[in-house]
Amino acid sequence: MENQGIPWQYDEFKQVGTDYGRKDEVEIYDSSHADFRDIKAESLRVLDLLEVTGDHVLIDLGSGTGTFAIEAARRCARVHAVDVSREMIDCAATKAMKAGVTNVRFHHGGFLTYRHESTPADAVVTTFAFHHLPDFWKGIALKRVNAMLKPGGKFYIHDVIIEENNALENIAALIDKLAAAGGKLMREDAERHFKDEYSTYDWVMDGLLARAGFTIRVKRMEDGVLGTYICTRK
Numbered sequence: 615m616e617n618q619g620i621p622w623q624y625d626e627f628k629q630v631g632t633d634y635g636r637k638d639e640v641e642i643y644d645s646s647h648a649d650f651r652d653i654k655a656e657s658l659r660v661l662d663l664l665e666v667t668g669d670h671v672l673i674d675l676g677s678g679t680g681t682f683a684i685e686a687a688r689r690c691a692r693v694h695a696v697d698v699s700r701e702m703i704d705c706a707a708t709k710a711m712k713a714g715v716t717n718v719r720f721h722h723g724g725f726l727t728y729r730h731e732s733t734p735a736d737a738v739v740t741t742f743a744f745h746h747l748p749d750f751w752k753g754i755a756l757k758r759v760n761a762m763l764k765p766g767g768k769f770y771i772h773d774v775i776i777e778e779n780n781a782l783e784n785i786a787a788l789i790d791k792l793a794a795a796g797g798k799l800m801r802e803d804a805e806r807h808f809k810d811e812y813s814t815y816d817w818v819m820d821g822l823l824a825r826a827g828f829t830i831r832v833k834r835m836e837d838g839v840l841g842t843y844i845c846t847r848k
């Protein structure tokens with residue numbers, strides 16, 4: 615059964631935790647994340663890992679300010695950048711225009727609502743966005759992602775994903791590390807992540823991915839709290 619149109623569909627447009635629908639949050643996003651990550655370098659690494667080539671179609675779900683989508687667009691035929699926040703979409707579209715990138719199509723939608731109606735994708739990427747869905751809806755979303763891909767197509771996910779052993783200690787260490795890099799605001803942001811958002815266990819993710827029709831090719835966990843998966847559609 616298709617999830618669209620059911621009255622009890624999870625409202626993914628209602629932001630939980632940090633409100634990325636707010637203009638001020640969007641405006642500070644790139645500079646505050648620069649305190650603890652280099653999004654452009656990360657993007658280039660992901661494109662290398664996925665072996666993206668000039669004829670590929672790629673979807674970025676939860677595309678935020680568009681850094682990954684813009685770098686991807688320089689390497690492939692077409693990028694679909696999808697986000698539930700209009701402010702984020704507008705910011706990313708402006709950045710793409712300034713960068714002279716014209717092969718990104720921006721969509722106001724999300725994991726549960728974006729309908730991919732053009733050429734099936736060679737790869738779907740999502741970074742630091744999937745934790746916005748509760749676990750049941752993650753399962754529904756992953757089946758939708760699977761259906762967006764060509765057979766053999768790749769799915770890359772990087773997010774806060776938690777190993778069970780020493781979970782509380784590892785989360786506390788992550789919050790301290792982020793606060794050391796980005797100060798009080800970053801500490802509040804990190805605490806809000808665990809209080810209000812839906813990061814889950816890696817063993818839950820393993821099961822959800824397998825049940826959605828993915829083969830897990832690579833799984834990497836860092837510090838018990840950051841997870842990366844590269845999967846292929848069966």
Ligand SMILES: C[S@@+](CC[C@H](N)C(=O)[O-])C[C@H]1O[C@@H](n2cnc3c(N)ncnc32)[C@H](O)[C@@H]1O
Binds near residue numbers: 626698
């Ligand atoms: C922390 S930002 C990550 C942005 C970017 N991918 C990155 O790595 O910097 C999370 C983004 O996911 C978006 N988002 C939240 N829930 C979503 C959903 N259900 N579907 C798609 N995007 C969603 C937010 O609006 C926000 O732009």
